[in-house]
Amino acid sequence: MGKTDKKIEQLGEFGLIELLTKDIIIKNKETHRGIGDDAAVLDYGDDNVLVSTDILMEGIHFNTIYTPMKHLGYKAVVANLSDIYAMNAIPKQILVSLAFSAKFTLQQIENLYKGIKLACSNYNVDLAGGDTSSSLTGMAISITAIGRGEKDRIVYRSGAGKNDLICVTGDVGAAYLGLQLLEREKKMFLSDPKTQPVLGGHDYPLGRQLKPEPRADIIKFFRENNILPTAMIDISDGLSSEILHICKESNAGCRIFAGHIPIAPETEKLASEFNMTPLVAALNGGEDYELVFTISPIEYEKIKANPHIKPIGHITGKKEGCAMVMDDGSSVPLQAQGWDAYSSRPQK
Amino acid sequence: MGKTDKKIEQLGEFGLIELLTKDIIIKNKETHRGIGDDAAVLDYGDDNVLVSTDILMEGIHFNTIYTPMKHLGYKAVVANLSDIYAMNAIPKQILVSLAFSAKFTLQQIENLYKGIKLACSNYNVDLAGGDTSSSLTGMAISITAIGRGEKDRIVYRSGAGKNDLICVTGDVGAAYLGLQLLEREKKMFLSDPKTQPVLGGHDYPLGRQLKPEPRADIIKFFRENNILPTAMIDISDGLSSEILHICKESNAGCRIFAGHIPIAPETEKLASEFNMTPLVAALNGGEDYELVFTISPIEYEKIKANPHIKPIGHITGKKEGCAMVMDDGSSVPLQAQGWDAYSSRPQK
Numbered sequence: 001m002g003k004t005d006k007k008i009e010q011l012g013e014f015g016l017i018e019l020l021t022k023d024i025i026i027k028n029k030e031t032h033r034g035i036g037d038d039a040a041v042l043d044y045g046d047d048n049v050l051v052s053t054d055i056l057m058e059g060i061h062f063n064t065i066y067t068p069m070k071h072l073g074y075k076a077v078v079a080n081l082s083d084i085y086a087m088n089a090i091p092k093q094i095l096v097s098l099a100f101s102a103k104f105t106l107q108q109i110e111n112l113y114k115g116i117k118l119a120c121s122n123y124n125v126d127l128a129g130g131d132t133s134s135s136l137t138g139m140a141i142s143i144t145a146i147g148r149g150e151k152d153r154i155v156y157r158s159g160a161g162k163n164d165l166i167c168v169t170g171d172v173g174a175a176y177l178g179l180q181l182l183e184r185e186k187k188m189f190l191s192d193p194k195t196q197p198v199l200g201g202h203d204y205p206l207g208r209q210l211k212p213e214p215r216a217d218i219i220k221f222f223r224e225n226n227i228l229p230t231a232m233i234d235i236s237d238g239l240s241s242e243i244l245h246i247c248k249e250s251n252a253g254c255r256i257f258a259g260h261i262p263i264a265p266e267t268e269k270l271a272s273e274f275n276m277t278p279l280v281a282a283l284n285g286g287e288d289y290e291l292v293f294t295i296s297p298i299e300y301e302k303i304k305a306n307p308h309i310k311p312i313g314h315i316t317g318k319k320e321g322c323a324m325v326m327d328d329g330s331s332v333p334l335q336a337q338g339w340d341a342y343s344s345r346p347q348k
Numbered sequence: 349m350g351k352t353d354k355k356i357e358q359l360g361e362f363g364l365i366e367l368l369t370k371d372i373i374i375k376n377k378e379t380h381r382g383i384g385d386d387a388a389v390l391d392y393g394d395d396n397v398l399v400s401t402d403i404l405m406e407g408i409h410f411n412t413i414y415t416p417m418k419h420l421g422y423k424a425v426v427a428n429l430s431d432i433y434a435m436n437a438i439p440k441q442i443l444v445s446l447a448f449s450a451k452f453t454l455q456q457i458e459n460l461y462k463g464i465k466l467a468c469s470n471y472n473v474d475l476a477g478g479d480t481s482s483s484l485t486g487m488a489i490s491i492t493a494i495g496r497g498e499k500d501r502i503v504y505r506s507g508a509g510k511n512d513l514i515c516v517t518g519d520v521g522a523a524y525l526g527l528q529l530l531e532r533e534k535k536m537f538l539s540d541p542k543t544q545p546v547l548g549g550h551d552y553p554l555g556r557q558l559k560p561e562p563r564a565d566i567i568k569f570f571r572e573n574n575i576l577p578t579a580m581i582d583i584s585d586g587l588s589s590e591i592l593h594i595c596k597e598s599n600a601g602c603r604i605f606a607g608h609i610p611i612a613p614e615t616e617k618l619a620s621e622f623n624m625t626p627l628v629a630a631l632n633g634g635e636d637y638e639l640v641f642t643i644s645p646i647e648y649e650k651i652k653a654n655p656h657i658k659p660i661g662h663i664t665g666k667k668e669g670c671a672m673v674m675d676d677g678s679s680v681p682l683q684a685q686g687w688d689a690y691s692s693r694p695q696k
Contacts, residue, residue, distance in 0.1 A: 038434040039400035052387035055445035097403035142490035
């Protein structure tokens with residue numbers, strides 16, 4: 001769309017929607033009718049329909065000082081697609097509801113949509129509807145993701161059984177440390193606006209914070225290798241919080257081995273800059289959009305060759321509780337200290 | 349749930365969700381799994397899935413000074429169900445995303461949910477998921493409605509044909525005048541807080557503004573009488589704006605007869621108090637959540653006995669434009685001057 005000198009007030013709501021959506025081409029056969037009517041019309045055949053929604057608020061979930069609008073749009077979509085993948089299903093459509101105040105320019109909104117559309121393109125998802133509105137202050141983004149799941153292959157949080165292996169994809173904690181870095185530079189900038197941000201050498205945690213990717217590859221791997229996890233969840237609030245969700249819903253306990261939790265070297269390096277134990281960021285940081293899943297031990301042969309999957313513990317009986325075994329052999333209770341919308345970000 | 353002296357900060361996000369959702373019982377067979385996992389899981393068999401979403405912002409779409417929280421929750425749901433009915437489909441689930449600042453008490457949030465649940469109960473819809481978050485200022489409510497539509501009975505905006513009758517359900521303009529009344533009393537209150545609101549005698553427009561109902565009855569009537577409109581839309585922005593949407597999407601024009609537009613006597617009475625032409629409120633007011641639909645003239649016999657449906661004009665060729673015929677026989681272009689998210693409310 002490029003640069004435009006038009007004002008949003010001149011376009012009006014319908015003009016804005018037309019500008020933002022005119023280049024959208026429907027790609028999925030499941031999207032019978034997309035934007036342009038009272039509702040999107042979807043055809044899922046005999047399969048189940050998965051629906052998930054999130055709301056992101058400026059100043060709570062994102063900060064426009066250090067988040068480029070295109071990244072913000074991309075990440076908002078990713079966070080929702082991740083929820084559909086976490087059910088072992090394939091996202092097919094999103095609906096985007098957006099409210100923003102007069103401080104945002106048309107170009108910013110166009111950039112936000114560029115990020116939204118890039119995520120849709122990368123993950124083969126149709127932008128099939130939504131709503132745009134004004135706001136008195138700041139921006140609110142609410143995205144609904146809709147996906148397709150084969151009836152006998154949907155994975156809930158509640159299916160973990162005793163002795164099942166607990167596995168994590170990729171590595172965890174980097175997104176949180178990327179955020180700490182951005183917050184530090186924001187404070188430096190606010191106290192002295194002539195300061196240039198010192199972000200160099202930390203591309204990995206910054207990328208994990210600003211442009212996360214959901215684990216579509218893992219869901220594909222499960223399908224291709226006929227693997228069916230017993231329970232699964234994505235890591236949005238923090239690894240420990242997610243494992244506790246699985247244990248609670250599955251009426252089970254767990255033993256996690258601290259030394260097995262995958263942490264990238266870049267994460268460890270940045271954690272030491274912040275005088276933080278990397279394990280704390282890994283357990284409580286959140287926003288990694290990795291998957292935690294449980295799997296029957298007899299399925300282990302099928303996953304062990306995948307370098308993106310790491311077993312970190314196993315499911316126990318409920319009365320044994322949720323415990324983490326440290327490197328020295330001592331055991332501590334696993335606690336959820338991750339993101340809570342009604343407290344501040346975890347203080348460490 | 350009754351009164352509670354707990355604080356939201358003490359409950360935390362998961363505690364709040366549990367409190368608000370613990371009494372929810374799934375009623376529709378289409379809701380395979382509701383709240384409690386990464387996504388809701390729905391089974392729609394061979395039918396199409398309809399999905400629609402809206403975002404409501406405090407200070408833009410609602411004002412907590414005169415909107416009771418229970419009414420706000422009810423109306424937020426109704427606005428979304430109305431979009432599903434407008435496709436000639438039946439809403440089955442909603443997802444609710446809610447963000448609110450520290451100024452809101454737990455009791456207010458519980459009352460909001462009472463309204464949400466009452467609307468779900470009245471329209472047999474399952475609350476199947478959502479998200480709760482904090483906000484720096486004010487409240488944002490984003491609701492996604494999901495519905496079931498028989499493949500050959502879904503009605504789009506785009507199907508209106510030449511000579512089709514244009515029909516409106518119920519009456520229009522009352523919700524807008526109810527809002528004017530509330531705004532007037534708010535100003536009086538703000539200038540002199542000892543003033544008592546003078547709302548008496550205007551129950552009808554106030555009710556239409558504060559507790560609208562979607563036209564589930566009309567969709568049922570269509571089904572029972574084997575009526576299939578050629579195009580349909582619900583009235584959220586304003587009657588003229590909605591008719592123009594149908595004409596644009598159907599590549600058609602229209603002739604509307606001003607004298608046929610249904611306006612309640614209570615609406616006319618209140619309009620005269622505001623020195624406003626009732627027709628202006630009827631055309632541009634919005635938030636009526638009535639339906640506008642087009643129907644083949646040969647189907648007229650099937651609808652004429654229904655007192656809730658009124659023909660107000662017909663579809664013409666595109667080149668004849670969109671016109672309104674006044675009572676004196678003169679003709680004026682039909683214009684959309686209804687609600688636009690990026691301008692102020694219509695000034696009249």
